[in-house]
Amino acid sequence: MRFDIITVLPGLLESPFAHSILQRAQKKGIAEIHVHNLRDYSANKHKNVDDYPYGGGSGMVMMIEPFAACIDKLKAERHYDEIIFMTPDGVTLNQGIANQLSTLQNVIILCGHYKGIDQRIRDLFVTRELSIGDYVLSGGELPAAIVVDAVVRLIPGVLSDETSALSDSFQGDLLDAPLYTRPADWNGHRVPDILLSGNTPEIEKWRFDQAMERTKQRRPDLLE
Numbered sequence: 595m596r597f598d599i600i601t602v603l604p605g606l607l608e609s610p611f612a613h614s615i616l617q618r619a620q621k622k623g624i625a626e627i628h629v630h631n632l633r634d635y636s637a638n639k640h641k642n643v644d645d646y647p648y649g650g651g652s653g654m655v656m657m658i659e660p661f662a663a664c665i666d667k668l669k670a671e672r673h674y675d676e677i678i679f680m681t682p683d684g685v686t687l688n689q690g691i692a693n694q695l696s697t698l699q700n701v702i703i704l705c706g707h708y709k710g711i712d713q714r715i716r717d718l719f720v721t722r723e724l725s726i727g728d729y730v731l732s733g734g735e736l737p738a739a740i741v742v743d744a745v746v747r748l749i750p751g752v753l754s755d756e757t758s759a760l761s762d763s764f765q766g767d768l769l770d771a772p773l774y775t776r777p778a779d780w781n782g783h784r785v786p787d788i789l790l791s792g793n794t795p796e797i798e799k800w801r802f803d804q805a806m807e808r809t810k811q812r813r814p815d816l817l818e
C-alpha cells in the first residue's frame with residue numbers, strides 16, 4: 595500500500611514513520627510512505643501556499659493551486675483509491691474505517707493548516723474527510739500519522755504475529771483483557787492464578803469474561 599501525504603510541514607512527519615512497525619513495514623516493502631512539501635508546488639515566487647479569506651475574517655486559508663498541482667502530478671503517475679482530507683469536521687476514525695482503508699492500494703492524505711483550506715479543494719479532489727476526535731489540533735499532520743499507523747499495522751505481513759491485530763481492543767467490538775508478564779509476584783501483587791495454570795481453554799474463557807466486563811464498564815456503547 596502506498597501513502598502520499600501532502601503537507602507544509604514535512605519535518606513533522608519524519609519521526610512517526612521512522613520507527614517500529616511503520617519502519618519495518620516500509621523495509622519489508624509492504625508500505626510506501628511519501629511525504630510531499632506543498633511549498634514545492636507553489637507557483638508564487640515567495641512559495642506562499644495561503645492567502646486571506648474572501649469575505650474577511652481572521653486567519654489564512656490554504657490556496658487551491660499548490661494542492662491541485664501536487665495532486666495532478668501524483669494522479670498522472672498512478673490511480674488513487676482515495677484522497678483523504680484530515681479535518682476536525684470529518685467522520686471520526688474508527689477501527690472499521692482503518693480496516694476498510696487497509697484493503698486499498700494508493701491513498702493521498704491532505705494536511706490542512708492555518709484557518710483551513712479553500713472549499714474547492716474539498717469539493718473537487720477529496721473523496722473522504724476524516725477526524726481523529728472532537729478536539730482541534732494545529733494541523734492535519736499528526737492526524738495523518740495516526741491514520742497511517744492504524745491502517746498499516748492491519749496489512750497482512752506487517753505484524754509478525756498476525757493474530758495480534760485481530761485480538762486488539764475494538765477489532766472484535768470488545769476491549770482487550772488485562773495483560774501480565776514476569777514477575778508472577780511483584781511485592782505481593784500476584785498475576786491471576788488462571789494465567790499460570792497452562793489450561794488454555796480456561797485462560798481463553800477468563801480473557802473473554804474480562805474483556806466483556808471491561809467493555810461493559812468502560813464502553814457499554816460498543817455492546818449495543
Ligand code: ADE
Nearest residue numbers: 680681682725726731737
Ligand atoms: N486537524 C485539526 N484537528 C484535527 C482533528 N481532530 N482531526 C483531524 N484533523 C485535524
